[in-house]
Amino acid sequence: MTLYVYKFGGTSVGSVERIKAVAEKVKKAHDAGDQIVVVVSAMSGETNRLLALAKDMQPQPTDRELDVLLSTGEQVTIALLAMALHHVGVDARSYTGSQVRILTDNAHTKARIREIDERHLRADLAAGRVVVVAGFQGVDEDGNITTLGRGGSDTTGVALAAALKADECHIYTDVDGVYTTDPRVVAKARRLERITFEEMLEMASLGSKVLQIRSVEFAGKYNVKLRVLSSFIEGNGTLISYEESDMEKALISGIAFNRDEAKLTLTGVPDLPGVASRILGPIADENIEVDMIVQNISAHGNTDFTFTVNRNDFARAKAVLARLKADFGGTTEIIGDSSIVKVSIVGVGMRSHAGIASTMFKVLADEGINIQMISTSEIKISVVIDEKYLELAVRALHSAFGLDQE
Numbered sequence: 092m093t094l095y096v097y098k099f100g101g102t103s104v105g106s107v108e109r110i111k112a113v114a115e116k117v118k119k120a121h122d123a124g125d126q127i128v129v130v131v132s133a134m135s136g137e138t139n140r141l142l143a144l145a146k147d148m149q150p151q152p153t154d155r156e157l158d159v160l161l162s163t164g165e166q167v168t169i170a171l172l173a174m175a176l177h178h179v180g181v182d183a184r185s186y187t188g189s190q191v192r193i194l195t196d197n198a199h200t201k202a203r204i205r206e207i208d209e210r211h212l213r214a215d216l217a218a219g220r221v222v223v224v225a226g227f228q229g230v231d232e233d234g235n236i237t238t239l240g241r242g243g244s245d246t247t248g249v250a251l252a253a254a255l256k257a258d259e260c261h262i263y264t265d266v267d268g269v270y271t272t273d274p275r276v277v278a279k280a281r282r283l284e285r286i287t288f289e290e291m292l293e294m295a296s297l298g299s300k301v302l303q304i305r306s307v308e309f310a311g312k313y314n315v316k317l318r319v320l321s322s323f324i325e326g327n328g329t330l331i332s333y334e335e336s337d338m339e340k341a342l343i344s345g346i347a348f349n350r351d352e353a354k355l356t357l358t359g360v361p362d363l364p365g366v367a368s369r370i371l372g373p374i375a376d377e378n379i380e381v382d383m384i385v386q387n388i389s390a391h392g393n394t395d396f397t398f399t400v401n402r403n404d405f406a407r408a409k410a411v412l413a414r415l416k417a418d419f420g421g422t423t424e425i426i427g428d429s430s431i432v433k434v435s436i437v438g439v440g441m442r443s444h445a446g447i448a449s450t451m452f453k454v455l456a457d458e459g460i461n462i463q464m465i466s467t468s469e470i471k472i473s474v475v476i477d478e479k480y481l482e483l484a485v486r487a488l489h490s491a492f493g494l495d496q497e
């Protein structure tokens with residue numbers, strides 16, 4: 092008997108008809124003798140609607156109450172899907188995160204899963220039932236409802252697959268797999284048959300929201316067989332797996348981009364030991380995550396210090412710098428820019444090839460795109476550019492690295 096975890100995203104359960112279609116798909120697998128655990132997201136748009144309601148009550152609601160509110164979206168879909176399954180003659184039971192007991196830490200709105208009690212689920216499966224679990228939510232030690240961060244239902248799916256030692260975890264979504272880049276931005280993007288965990292992790296971290304980062308980490312750590320597929324079209328989707336020697340070695344597997352970045356510069360700070368920590372210490376104290384960092388060479392004992400943060404944190408980070416400015420003395424200026432984006436090329440093939448970075452920079456130069464910041468790792472190169480060039484840059488790189496579909 093094969094045990095599958097099927098996760099359906101917001102679009103896939105976005106209407107009554109679509110929930111019924113999911114029930115049919117699950118019924119088919121269940122009738123064929125497979126054991127099925129289904130994880131569902133809230134209906135598309137619902138989490139955003141709830142967030143907007145919260146903001147109408149209070150400009151900055153507490154994270155604890157946000158979690159109580161946001162978790163209701165998924166609670167609606169599990170009940171509706173269980174009913175739809177009953178209607179087509181499939182015995183099914185729904186569970187919220189806390190009913191399963193998906194135990195998390197208490198970091199509201201971005202909680203991490205610690206432990207899953209899979210006893211209820213196993214008993215239901217043994218009794219021939221389909222189990223329907225609410226994605227994106229858990230419960231902390233004190234019984235508070237927590238959520239796992241936007242896109243967190245992917246992580247629920249993979250974590251359940253790991254806990255139950257499922258044969259495969261299928262992430263059903265509105266695209267038929269992982270593409271070389273977001274197919275909504277580049278029409279010539281190509282579906283990948285396979286991608287390594289490492290590459291998928293980079294793609295997700297660098298802005299490809301097709302899978303939540305944590306879900307890829309989990310899948311890699313517990314060796315979950317993970318596949319991204321379409322809810323609407325039959326096909327093999329994309330398998331995410333460890334690198335194998337016979338894998339086609341493209342130089343670049345994909346291009347990711349992130350529109351959620353903003354850049355801050357302190358000019359003319361004294362070039363002395365400890366200056367980076369004097370700037371970034373107070374930023375960290377405000378719980379603001381820093382992404383890229385560049386410090387220029389010093390002229391006349393002064394240097395420029397630039398870093399990027401999430402756009403949501405831009406105003407707060409700027410306020411921290413404004414407080415620091417006085418400490419640094421007269422020459423220091425703050426320059427902020429929230430109209431930037433980060434574009435990254437990713438591929439394990441990069442390890443064994445020189446010249447990838449220079450090709451990337453030449454492609455951007457030929458399009459007249461100025462590079463503001465650069466960072467690299469073994470399998471990725473990221474650049475920060477003006478947001479108005481995002482699409483041009485991604486398309487040009489996509490062609491130049493031979494990723495376009497025929």
Ligand code: ADP
Binds near residue numbers: 263298299
């Ligand atoms: P779900 O609601 O099913 O979780 P998401 O919206 O979270 O779906 O993720 C699917 C979307 O991810 C696609 O519609 C697509 O626009 C976007 N996406 C971004 N990068 C990629 C990529 N490299 N491959 C496929 N889809 C991508």
Ligand code: ASP
Binds near residue numbers: 132240243
């Ligand atoms: N409903 C949540 C969100 O919109 C979780 C998810 O869909 O994965 O972020």
Ligand code: MG
Binds near residue numbers: 301303
């Ligand atoms: Mg998603």
